[in-house]
Amino acid sequence: MEPRRSGAAAADSAAVTTAQGAVSRGRIAGRRLAGRRRGAPSVRKALALVLAVVVLVAAGGCASIPRSGPVGKSQGDTAPQAKDAQNYYPQPPTPGGSQDSIIEGFYNAGSSDADDYQVARLYLSQSASTTWKAEVGTLVYRSAKVERGAKANEYVYDLDLAYEVDGQGIVTTHPKGTHRRVPLTLAQVNGEWRISQLAGGTVIPQDVFQRRYNPYTLYFYDPSFRYAVPDVRWFIRGSSTATSIVKAVLAGPAPHLKGAVVSAFPDGTRLAKDSVPIVSGTAQVDLTAELLQSSVTDRHRMLNQLTIALRAPASVVSVQLLAGSTALTMDGSDSVVPPILNATVPSWQVSVLQKQLGIYDNNKAERVKGLDTAEYNPRNPAVSYTQDTFAFLNQQRSALYMASAGKTLKEVLDGTELLRPSFDPQGWVWSGNSGTAGGKLTAFNSDNAFGPAPPASVTLTPDWLRGQTVKDAQLSRDGTRILILTGSGEGTKVLIAGVIRSADGTPRGLTTPLPLSDGKNVTQGAWVSDTQVLVANTSGSGAESPVLLSLRSFQAQELSDVVGLRGISVGNGVQDIYVQTATGLAQRVGNTWVQQGAGVKDPKFAG
Structure with missing residues (x-):
């Protein structure tokens, strides 16, 4: 994993x-x-x-x-720290160096950008040094070898490519065994071999990348x-x-x-x-x-x-x-406020208490007053950020309902194996069909959900989601991104896609997603912060380890095992993680799980 x-x-x-x-x-x-x-x-x-x-x-x-x-x-969510980042001194070419050593020395020197890659340019001919653009990107390899090309003095640097970093710092990762062949031509300059033709960018080993590069x-x-x-x-x-x-x-x-x-x-x-x-x-x-x-x-x-x-x-x-x-003069402007970073959620969770929607807070649970949901036998409830609108599935996951205290419950979606609902801060509640009938997501506007007409709705069917088995879909707390789990059996893709909206906030499309992981079977996901998510297999069988995935770390972070894991919920940060088992609710304290909330089912923070 x-x-x-x-x-x-x-x-x-x-x-x-x-x-x-x-x-x-x-x-x-x-x-x-x-x-x-x-x-x-x-x-x-x-x-x-x-x-x-x-x-x-x-x-x-x-x-x-x-x-x-x-x-x-x-x-927690920690980024790898660059070691010796400011004090890396690559070696210049040595007199009489072989062609292989010049190639390897050049790419090793490309790990230092001091004085516009001054040392690396010593390995190039004068014309190549003038035209070579290091800033166009970096190839990061697991292993590499020099191979001779088809013609004299032509070589290929054959890489097992791990990462590709473009000129804007965007990383693309590649599985082990992905080969990239980088061509070069050498020529003798004053009796010394130098690289005379090459593509732009640098090539560095994976361990050097981990020491020299940091996430920003x-x-x-x-x-x-x-x-x-x-x-x-x-x-x-x-x-x-x-x-x-x-x-x-x-x-x-x-x-x-x-x-x-x-x-x-x-x-x-x-x-x-x-x-x-x-x-x-x-x-x-x-x-x-x-x-x-x-x-x-x-x-x-x-x-x-x-x-x-x-x-x-x-x-x-x-x-x-x-x-x-x-x-630029920066006169005051009352219309401009700093943006919210890492938006937070209220401290309480919506839950199910003996077939009624409940509120769980500070190890205490009580029923939501003014709502009677017993006949629907609810599961997987969600609550809006305004804390006054709820959504839930029936026990068979064949109907999605919206509810508000003192108002009539309303069915807004039917189907099979519906996804557990998720609210965005713009007031839309999201769900859709999982299983083989998946491949699309539907969002409903909660602002007009309880009138005589059906609430406004939008169904999104991006090409990359068609035919996929969707397991879970949860909106980020800024409403601009959605965490989607797709796959079947033992394989799950964890994806983050951008949510494209109209000027009034209506969803109208999803961007091509960013893959976070691809491997272990997981069934639920939750946002931990604006750059970190938690995923887990919530089948309830055996012992499972919830896994933290960060946008700022190369390493997935595995939490302590949970026996009979049936659900996860996350508040504000890694110190606010809960899991559900057959015996109730447990909170993460340090690296252990502390039991609390007996009788509470399907807890979920706002969103």
Whole structure:
């Protein structure tokens, strides 16, 4: 197997803590598996002023693409730390070096970007050194060997390719045994072999990648500019990191987020100078001159977007925006509030108590007043972020109902093996058919669910989902992404797709997904944070280990075994994980499971 605190006050508290640089939040886990609404206006206005000046420091960068690697027992969402990242000194070519040694030496030197890859360029002929563009991307290999080509002085570097990092830091992973052949031509220069023809980019071994590259989180906005949506990239840790981050932000979101998120920066915005200098802790971001025509609102959104992205490099304390070397004035704007990072959920969970919907909080359970659901024998309930609308399935999973205290229950969907419902913060509840009849998802607008007419609904059938057996589908707490589990038998794909919406928030499509894992059989998933999910096999037989998959780590993190695991639920972070068994509910404390909540079934936090 490889590979949020409660209510508006909590959201404001989280945002304040973030703006003060006191909270570190955290995409890459193993490929083989291996809010509430608005907060207090006064707080948010204060935050706008704080973020216009302060950059968050010492907060860990998030990443965004789970990859292959062994599963290990772990306590949380941690990114691999670069070792000797600032002190890597590759060797220059030695006199009389063989052709093989020149090739291997060149690619080893490509692990250091110091002085524009100065050492690596020593292995190239003068013309090749001038034209070689290292920044176009990096190939990361498990093993490599030099092979002779068809003609004299032609060679091929044959790689067992592990990862592919493009020029924007987006990682694509490859299974073991994926070969990539990199052609080169050598020539003698003053009696020494040098590389005279080669493709752009660098090639490095996997262990060097793990030492030299770190995950950093870019942020984009949901279309309402309410939430900051993470987009994890991988860059060499060093003096060029801030420049790489800004260039990637300006280039736009990763493919799985395109259409689901927006940027404050207009298309085509570029750096006026090919660097982002950091002077006395201030990152000076000089952009193309047309931004002088930007509005105050847009400027604040741009500043916020770069501020939270540049918090990871420890030397950055604040950000200054310039356009054509002219400092942009940042007049106050009451209309601009900092986006919510890592949105939270209320502390209580909806559940089932003796065939009635219940509320479970602080080890106590009580029935939802004003609702009688006994005749429906409910299962898999969900509750909206506004905490006043519920959805649940009947015991046979053949009907989806929506309910609200004091209002009539309403059936909104029938079928076979329906998916457990999930609310997004925009007020839509999602479900669909699993099994062989799957391949589509349906969302219902809860705002008009209880009138005489059926609620507005949208059915999505993306090409990549057709014919798939969908096991679970859960919306992220920013509403821009959906976690989908597909597969059958012992194999499950864990995917994250972007949710494309109309201007009024109506879902209208899903992006091509980002694979998080592909391997072990899992049946339920839950969001732990904006960059981490929990998946598990909830069949109830034997002992199963829930698994954490992170967008910012190569390694899946396996939790302690649970005997008879029947369900999972997650609140705000890894310290807020619950599992259901035949004997009741248990919470994760440290690396053990503490029993509580006898009689509580199918608990689920808002969403």
